[in-house]
Amino acid sequence: MSAGDEIEALIALMARLPGLGPRSARRAVLHLIRKRGALMAPLAAAMAHVAETVRECARCGNIATGDICEICTDPKRATGELCVVEDVADLWAMERGQAFKGRYHVLGGTLSALDAVGPEELGIPRLVARVRDEGLGEVILALNATVEGQTTAHYIAEALEGTGVSITSLAQGVPIGGELDYLDDGTIQAALRARKAF
């Protein structure tokens, strides 16, 4: 290739990002090279900085730049409510919603016998200990509405029995702006089962 080995190596690394294939990675690298002063150099520096400073919050599993993340250190978020999510992406989605004011517990996945992910790997014993130690009032299970998510939610609910904490989960139903014609059967069934007085 005329582009030089270093550029080929960069394209190969970029192609490993989700949402970019070999073709779009090539286009992205070409764009970076054209804007190497204004975009490529700052992006490389920002990436190196984050790679060096970022780690997992020792308490909740969120992304943090110190030992403990911003949410765990913020005293205003000690509401006694704990939201259990699968993933940091889900935590970010909850934060975008701006409706939850408590703290989080990030599992980092779901239970999976096939992938050898058990309760230990997801930190569920640590979650139970945390609920006891911090004297929490409510655990909200905000796991994905998939088979794996719901299986994991059931396991956590059982593990938390005996701690006296109140366990809730996100409501299932028609999404805001949703049109019935475009919804899957499962959502319509769930919305009908959970219907409420108008």
Added chain:
Amino acid sequence: MSAGDEIEALIALMARLPGLGPRSARRAVLHLIRKRGALMAPLAAAMAHVAETVRECARCGNIATGDICEICTDPKRATGELCVVEDVADLWAMERGQAFKGRYHVLGGTLSALDAVGPEELGIPRLVARVRDEGLGEVILALNATVEGQTTAHYIAEALEGTGVSITSLAQGVPIGGELDYLDDGTIQAALRARKAF
């Protein structure tokens, strides 16, 4: 945001890449953070290295790590054929085709009165001088089959009149594997005009 200012800054920079929006940039950054040892640190290093070493070939406009690119320094490519392309991406596409063994001239765009891109900006006088100096036998105009590309091709052909070089352009017709039913009218008309004995 819980993600921290450095991470937000990184997401904003990533979102400026072609093919990535704010949402997919967020997903890409999360992926990078998860693989910060195996992917993020090497990617940052590769990007910084390329940003520092890469420049434009002084002779043809291709991307190079020295003053002159690999194609211009390779004596095997002194075939007397010069392929004129709009862009480095087009040069890469030609190289992927592995059919052209000569050298290139990268214009860096097309003539555009609106964007104040004239012959000087595209290096067309430099191209004419190069054709004379290097005693080239053939100039292949491999510009895009768009109005801008073809206007620029006509201008270059006129500018090269008097140098005695033979001027050709890529054939237009049905692409390999193309189905007539899915082709636009212009392509079918061009293919019919350029029909040849079977």
